[in-house]
Amino acid sequence: MPAQQSKTVAWSCLLAGVALTAALFGCSSTTPGGDTTTLRIGAIPDQNPEKLNRLYDTLSDELSDQLDVPVKYVPVSNYAAAVTAFRSGSLDLVWFGGLTGVQARLQTPGSQVLAQRDIDAEFTSVFIANGASGLKPITSSDQLVQLKGKRFAFGSESSTSGRLMPQYFMKQNGISPDDFAGGRPGFSGSHDATIAVVQSGAYEAGALNSQVWDSHVEDGRIDPEKVSEIWRTPTYADYHWVAAAKLDQRFGEGFTNRLQEALIGIEPDTERRRTILDLFGAEAFIPAADGDYVAIEAVGRELGKIR
Amino acid sequence: MPLLPGLLLLPVLLRLSLDLHSGGLNLVLQFWQAALQPSLNPLLLRSLLNAVSTTLLMAVLSWLISTGAGFILGLLCSRRVAALFGGSGWMSTWLRHLLAPFRAIHELVWGLLFLQLFGLNGWVAVLAISLPYSALMARVLADQIDNRSSSAVQALKSGGATAASTLFTAVLPETAGGLLSHSGHRLDCAVRSAVLLGVFGLGGIGTDLALSLQSLRFHEVWSGLWVLAMLMFVLDRLRRRPQLLAVVAVLSLASATSQLDLSFPQVTSPLLNMSGEQLLGALQETPWAELIGGTLLVTVAAATIAVGLPPLMLLLTLQRRSLRQLLWALMRLIPVPLTALLLLFVFQPSPVLAAVALGLHHSGVMGRVMEDDLDECSSLQAEALLQLGAGQRSAVLYGRLGPISRPYLAYGLVRLDVILRDTAVVGMVGGAGLGWQLIDALGSFHWALVLLLLLAYAALTISGEVVSGWMQTTWGCKAVEA
Incomplete structure (x- = not known):
């Protein structure tokens, strides 16, 4: 066997050996399941x-x-x-x-x-809209129907204020997720990202945690020309x-x-x-x-x- | 031929230009400016270093386990090894088929599933990567052994050598070289898998990146990206030096217990208490045709972008190889959800945009494959064409791209099923499909639907493998698995 080849074999055997040890080592290095004192x-x-x-x-x-x-x-x-x-x-x-x-x-x-x-x-969600969307501030919840046919963004899929409650209030007023443009809402992944995608105009409207929205407004991070609050939900x-x-x-x-x-x-x-x-x-x-x-x-x- | 997929870029560009809005341009600028001034907050850096070592550890551990397990399984799957030991080979064939589903389901799906079964535990990510990788490694090894026949084996056998000694002195040495370079490549893949699993909450640097991204802190995102880039660079350098890789592996193993919770996982399985009624309900309430159709559409469009972009860039940039390599590295570095968000700042959401986000990331992988292929292929043909008076572009097209086009396209087919599973991460741009439904079902703890979606995935990938296998035979070439 040529020297080069035998060297390669040696290394592959070593690697395989290390791998097996790792597998065994991994299985045996089990500290007791749950540490109950912490x-x-x-x-x-x-x-x-x-x-x-x-x-x-x-x-x-x-x-x-x-x-x-x-x-x-x-x-x-x-x-x-x-x-x-x-x-x-x-x-x-x-x-x-x-x-x-x-x-x-x-x-x-x-x-x-x-x-x-x-x-x-007494927490709330806010609905926000892009300036160019033509969406008007909502005074009673039945006006939510103007969101039909718009591009709409939620936050994370399991978020209460960024998805669950906004979807619930819309359902109460006869809007289901497939009424939005494209047949479904988008999920930005977080409250901050929802503001960003609505402010940029990628989505025409969105819903998020009112606390996050308020702190953005206070810090002056919102351009009122580009994005504004159109509705605040009842409390939950x-x-x-x-x-x-x-x-x-x-x-x-x-x-x-x-x-x-x-x-x-x-x-x-x-x-x-x-x-x-x-x-x-x-x-x-x-x-x-x-x-x-x-x-x-x-x-x-x-x-x-x-x- | 490799330019054909590039044709799809035209309608994509058209659609994108219609969807263009400049509203988030300043955000995109902010993102790229942040690249030059990443946050150097010591708290952040400490957290990132911890996180990156966790990621490396997950990757190395699962790489070692899958190499070991894949080695043994590969021998068992090989018809030639079976013949050596006097077996008939049908067992090996069956074992090979048995392993197919493990290969077919993406590590992310395994990861999300194990997370539900075991809770937060270091083994979740390691196991999730090890399972498909072992099965893949087994197939590669078995293929390598079975596709060769050498006189040495015959000589040894007729000389009266035992089966075991023949295996170690003749069969394995001929495959060792290819196997080593392949396993080096798998480590790079394992790192990227570990990062992606992190983005979905399994810890490591992916988790840090996802959290900073959620709050749109681009300076912090870039600190993470730079750390990750350094790791990938170092590993890339080590790719052809297995000795050093072994050292890295041992070192990171030594720190294993302190970084990862590797205690024995406690199984709490909600999947076990599921009724037929729930399954039937989930089957009826889900718009399967729409989901599967949408997923396939995005997958195919993304794959054509991923495959079409590298040759196009080659023709545009010709000799500027390092520029292209930088581009491919950048594409691979930026996780898909981040690309999707950046695109959203300037384009409206649509399935096309989802395909672009996926396609760009995977073009980074395809780009690297192309450059590797080009390096290994001689440039004599191109030089000859130049001598004959062909233009620079046509010389590159026919002399360099031509010879590599078959293996390159074949590899693109293999890439297809990776992209299929990645469709899960582009929910935010409207590219909803099976993957998005799976994430939502997991978040609702709707186990019946989770099970059905997993079955749908497995069916799609297995049929995808059958189709790509058939196309590869038709084109008369085999993809080098990577």
């Missing part, structure tokens, strides 16, 4: 997800100091993944949207709503913290209550706590209960997002 928290990627991902230490440190247990932040970048992670026990406390929170609780018996932000009890309950079942068994009697108190007790009195509230765009967290989201569940079922 509280694992997460959040759906909705507002400032990239910041949250980088500043997660602030929240986990705060909770860890308050509750005297180790807290770990697990980044999630997909709505459905957050729900699944909660169901499979990879996450103990998650910041969910209205729809995802209900989905998560239905799939995870024993879990419960702990808290929401001050603004979440949105984002909330959901805790897994059996936390009391794992962390001691009354832990779930202490967790709720710790969240509600976050006030803007230290640098770290201000950062946290700022990240979530909240003045404060307030108590919330499962019953606050009954209406969202009904809408979710009606639109087929909850089965």
Whole structure:
């Protein structure tokens, strides 16, 4: 066998060897399934997800100091993944949207709503329109029919304020998703992207989280010539913290209550706590209960997002 | 012949010019300006470095596993190896068919499925990439072994050598070279797969890119893109040096446990409690013809753009090879959802736009294949044509492009099913089809529909393979799997 060839064979055998070792090594290096002594928290990627991902230490440190247990932040970048992670026990406390929170609780018996932000009890969506679209401000919801035949953009497919509730209010007024130009709405992927695609004119109208819209307006990032608000929806309950079942068994009697108190007790009195509230765009967290989201569940079922 | 697909570019351009609106031009400018001034925020950079090592790890781990598993499966699939050990070969043939569905379903679909089964766990991405890649590797190895016949094997056998020693001293050495270069290429593919899985929430740099993109922070997006570009550059340099690759592999394995949660996944399977009634309901409520038709249309249009663009660019730029390579690298670097969003800033949404977004990304891959083919093919014909007085362009067309056109087009056919699955990511530009429906069904936890959509995908890809296999035989050439 020529030298070159034998060398190649040697390398391929080495590679195959390493590969087999990797496979075995991988299978055997299993640390015990769930680490039950650490509280694992997460959040759906909705507002400032990239910041949250980088500043997660602030929240986990705060909770860890308050509750005297180790807290770990697990980044999630997909709505459905957050729900699944909660169901499979990879996450103990998650910041969910209205729809995802209900989905998560239905799939995870024993879990419960702990808290929401001050603004979440009466949350709204805004409908926005491009200046050249000819769409006029809407004074009563039956005027939503003027959206028929327009190019329309939602945000993420599982978003409550960017898809579910806007679609619901349109359905109430006789508009279904296939009434839009092209026979279907577009999905921009996020609230910010919805503003961008409507402002640029790619889509004539869109719907998003009113909080995101308001902060864009305040920061002067909106060109009123190009894009403007045409309607604000009636209020509904949105984002909330959901805790897994059996936390009391794992962390001691009354832990779930202490967790709720710790969240509600976050006030803007230290640098770290201000950062946290700022990240979530909240003045404060307030108590919330499962019953606050009954209406969202009904809408979710009606639109087929909850089965 | 490779210029034919380019003809489709005309109606596409026409349609695009009708849909043109300049509303987002400033956003597009902002995006490209951000390329020169990526964010250097230390928090961001730390997060990106962590993320890129996670991505590399996912890629390397799944590459190693699929190389190992593919090697063993490949031997089992080979009729020649079976014959060596005194078998009849029908088992190998059957095993080969059995592996086809694993190859047919894209790693992204596997990933989204495993995510539902196992929750957030490092194995989800690794397994999702390993499954189709192992099956692909097995097929490549089996093909390589079976398509050769050498006297050495005969000599050894008649000399009384055992089957095992014949396998290791004669059969494997002849295939080793091709196999090594192929497995090097697979690592590059594995990295891009790992990035795409990240975009869909499985961690790594894809996740960071997706999050920054969601908030339209272009400076941060570019920090991520530059880090990714560096990784791809380094891996490309290492492509022809398996020794160094092995070192990289071992090193990244050493850091495996600290980066990825590789604990044993806990199976929670909602797929198991599904009734026939739900299946029937999902079957009836879904407009299958429209979905499948729309998906196929976008796929074929995207594929023609991807295949047609590189030869066209070759004729336009001729000798400026490094310029083209930069272009192809850029196309591969930018994930499809980002291309789609950028196009939306200046064009109205339409299925054509979805096809363009997909086509541009994959033209980066096709472009690289073309350049590799050109490098390996001698330029004697072109020089001869030049000597005979042909123009520069016709010399390149007939002398250089001509000889490589068959393998190039054959590879384009293989590319078709990658593009088919990628249609899932262009929901935002109105290119909705099966893929978009799958993502929405997963978000609604509508398992009956998920199952049906997966079956539809598998059926489409398998029939696609049959068609492309048939066309390859008709053209009398075999694609070099990549």
